Amino acid sequence: MKKYDFSTIEKKWQELWEKHQVFEAKTDPSKPKYYVLEMFPYPSGRIHMGHVRNYTLGDILARVKRMKGYNVLHPMGWDAFGLPAENAALKHGVHPAKWTYDNIAYMKNQLKKLGFSYDWRRELATCDPGYYKFEQRFFIEMYEKGLAYRKTSLVNWCSSCHTVLANEQVEDGGCWRCGTEVTYKEMEGWFLRITAYAEELLKELDELEKYWPERVIVMQRNWIGKSEGAEIKFFLPEIGEDLIVYTTRPDTLYGATFISLSSEHPLAQRLAEKKGLSQALAEFIDKVRKERREIETGMAEKEGLFLESYAIHPLTGEKLPVYVANFVLMEYGTGAIMCVPAHDQRDFEFAKKYNLPIKIVIQPEGINLNPEDLEEAYEKPGIMVNSGPFTGLPSIEGKSKITAYLEEKGVGRKKITYRLRDWGVSRQRYWGCPIPMVYCDKCGIVPEKLENLPVVLPTDVQIDFTGRSPLPLLSDFVNTTCPKCGGPAKRETDTFDTFMESSWYFARFACPDYPEPFNPEDIHYWLPVDQYIGGIEHAILHLLYARFFTKVLRDLGYFKINEPFKNLLTQGMVIKETYKCPVHGWVYPEEVSPEGRCLKTGCGQEIIVGKFEKMSKSKCNVVDPDVMIKKYGADTVRLFISFAAPPEKDLEWSDHGIEGAYRFLKRLYHLVLEYTEALKEIEYSSEEFKNLDPKLVPLRKKLHKTVKKVSEDFEKRLRFNTGIAAIMEFLNLFQDYLKEIDLNDMMHKKLIKECLKKVVLLISPVCPHLAEELWQELGKKTFISCERFPDYEEAWLVDETYMLVVQVNGKVRDQVEVSVEATPEELEAMIKERQKVKKYLEGKQIKNVVFVPKKLINFVV
């Protein structure tokens, strides 16, 4: 028997696919298109199992859609700018460009070995000036529309990466990449006005809700954080100016007993000066900055500084003391709040600490709150009290009534606020896209001329051991001429956040060689992406930025679409069991004895079998895709990874599990080969099966049901695990039927041929190399990758008989095979006489009989 020689088979078909350009996509408006995209990888050096899973899921879908007659675009590229390249340069003395391109070459080879059906002609790397020059152009166009601007702000700073981080890149107070604690620094930098699109980004989520995972929608909604409230003016007599506060609870206005400002608030400074408190305020600001970490996480105790000033309540005329408070953020709302201790927990705590009055203005129904014995703020709705003309109103109504009243009197207005902040895109890094701006002493900030783009990142540089960007030191780069006046000027030396590149790459894939950013013919045909697949870790960052860019590019006239990704699938992580030794920490599986002891020299401690965790080098639980491909072949790896769990769930890597997948493919291979000689010349047409041997009819029916099931699971539900299970189930049944098969009978042979052909077609999106090989063995001259997905015949899906489940009082008591044509009356009469049923009915009165066609009959006694 011929051995299943996967390595020869896989190499053979990979070469043939490439030679015959099988997966090249061409714009063709006469055909329906389907754009499958997986999140492109950062070229870190080697692909990991997470990539294998992501790209296998995408590849199965791309292959299914191709077989279903779609013109499929399935590209791959490299998110090639980023910090690790600089770190590698530092550590190994390799230039970031060389390191990056070497990694790309290696990883591309790995992807090819997995047999993914990419159109490699469209490959792009974001560090290529031919790519990023358009990004520079978009930025200049945004600048001209007022969507990009420069400002000084307090930024998140990672001292280890020597760069600024966006709010989205701070996780639990640490840098999202290296985990170093983030500090705050005042810096100037470029911002994109994503807040201008806040409302549209939020609103469009209602539509996306049908096609995107709910949790992603929820995360984005929270991130945008829309709130409706009011801005209210409080007059400051000391300086003769109005202070504007933002509140979502105008209904509690009469309960305001003091005012708090952010320490960064400009009016705080002015009031402090007036009262000779500048020194105290400066100290307070300093303290707040130092404690910002604790403040942001809600850990710091509330603290304030009384400015010895008062604000006039716009409706009562009362004098309210003005404080600066450490918990008031300058970046949100107006940086100033009215404080209602009775109905806001934060204000309550502050008031208690500084002995400020508490005034109740909302009473819950049936309870009478007293300021003296209040233990926490009452934040829920109720009936308004002590609220002048509004007393007696439900607080829900009071919100809009008070706001309207304020508007009428000119001391306030309705206001919508978003939590979303503008996107800071400046990074003090070398390995990134240069920001195409020039600083001229005479003309100020001037964008580079479009015809001078790209501003090329100089590659002839030495990476300094401090890890700082070499760009500011490169006089050839820095010194330039002003695009406006031609005089001497200096270049911007910051580079873009790398999320810029990934915000529009999906569109460039439609026309990667076009001399302009986009060829309208191509992008209007291919966009949007029909199915986007990637990790949940990008639920906010990347997906929100890409949505924002899409809207901007639409408004700049490039796109016609509003949203970049129609359907989104967020696949789970690949996780594996971990082992921990009490002495040595995490250990490799090879370092654990069969008795569960540590095998490190002289150790012998009992190993703690840990949780399944995301594969990582530090936890010693990684499985290298290369090793698996070598041992089992790409088809087995693809099969296991798409079978072991539904796509959106975490997948537990199992060494036994992959053995099972391998076993299945060997079985399939040998089964087909066993018959290929006898079947080579056999052809069949569906009409011929009308005279099929009755004992084989159930087999053909199962075949057609399986085709239907797999078709739905693979194409519509994206549940590859159940689709594959259905194929396995059919093959099990098929093998049972082999005893019945007579190879001298022509009809039998035709049926076997049909079964094998269809099974091979069904499995082909998952295991394409093996499928191509078996297709050839079955006498076919075409690529199975270019074949049509099998059809099923409706007539063969229906059964003449079925197993009727018999219940008595809802409990299963019997099963009978019955004809679909039998009437309920006939069935009832027949079943009552059956022994198994009879004993439950004897001596009982039948109260009701429930009959569910083709399913069950239930006697209620």
Added chain:
RNA sequence: GCCGGGGUGGCGGAAUAGGUAGACGCGCUGGAUUCAGGAUCCAGUGGAGAUACCUCCGUGCGGGUUCAAGUCCCGCCCCCGGCACCA
């Protein structure tokens, strides 16, 4: 605290429309083959009791609706993820 998602055999997971819970795979048990191991093949495999038929229990816990609930409703517990002084 708020917002999502989830809890099904020894394990990963099925059950798409309220209708046989446990498909498929792993593991395990027994058998065949083999000098032996591995590989392969066959049979069994939710639990308890009877081991011939069969009976009872069973989808996190407690109630409910229904002829019928893993699935719907109410209350609770636990796990995972996100957000969290955003006024």
